[in-house]
Amino acid sequence: MHRPASDEFATQAMQYIPRLRRYARALTGDPSAADDLVQDALERALVKQSLWREGTDLRAWLFTVMHNVFVNQVRSAAVSRTVQLDDSIAEQPQPQSTDRLEIRDLDAALQALPEEQRTVVLLVGLEQMTYDEAARVLEVPIGTVMSRLSRGRERLRRLMQGLPETVPLKVVK
């Protein structure tokens, strides 16, 4: 049965909002899309709060909820946000300062990554989750996390350094 949002749950969830925002911002590449995503995730978390078991990691649970919301949005979006990297980097307007330039380059490069690689790179590199945590958030085996991480990082490196994009397949053991 539906039950009213518990203050206790919301209070606990609240402390992770800045981290959810940081991740969402990097994930979507857009401040307002990021806050929309966080808001949708929080609303969903409130609905599903009975599924969270007290004493378990609420941060990981909230990230899982947000990830699922994100994936659903990406899949249902008529316009895919994926791979248009050369264009998106080339068409960036001239930045006002070097700081902005760096962030834009990073943003553009991140957006150029396939969504499944971007999420892993961000959960590990930005959110600093262990591989195990990332695997639980994404609900994939840890080996999948490792191979996505490896491919994502290499691709990001090549994008940032202007190297050819083709990445030789690596065997991950």
Added chain:
Amino acid sequence: MSTQPVTEAELQAYVDGQLPSARAVEVAQHLAQHEEDAQRVAAYRRQSEALRTAFDPLLAEAVPARLRPGRPRFWWLPVQRYAVAAALMAVSGISGWHMHAYVAGERTQTVYLARVAAVAHAVYSPEVRHPVEVGADQEEHLVRWLSKRLGTGLKIPHLAAQGYTLVGGRLLPGERGPAAQFMYQDMKGQRLTLYVRVSKEAREQTAFRFAQENKVGVFYWLDGRLGYALSGETDRAELLRVADAVYRQLNP
């Protein structure tokens, strides 16, 4: 003595400091002899640093009001917002919904009630040829049918004294099962709809609450297991007058 070959996964784990320290020493030795791997590891570490440099400032930013608990948008209607919003827009280009009666922390479910009722009103009240499934000429059948589907004895208020005659009713999908909509209209063809849905558990009675979207106003309330919402594109005083009559007929 030879060590195990370094795997790609171990290189990643080395970047992230997730290797056991004994193995990390061996990987460091490997990197000392493999320039290309060493460059990659260094680049990946710079990536993570760059990510944090770029996005960490968000951690210090004030959280926007709409994401804070206790604010309407955060608490509001955590159920199928998109479906409802899409329906609203599809129907009449309604956007920018505001719940004026909203109080932070209020039960979201009653807000949801008002909302679906308003959507249902917007969908069916302009209908010329098929406003209802069962017309007022078969009122007895209508009430039996909808009572059966909702699993509770429904009563259809009569609002002739308020200037409204029954057009009929229809079955609707509610958030947890079937819901009913009764439609009324006055001499000028102005329509009101009464949306009724049933909960599994009894809830306390609530006062009338009012919600308004563009032209559609809704008075809604809970009464035991039943939730009611009266919607119309009429002024608030008129809607309240009718809502009051509905309430008094249902609770003689």
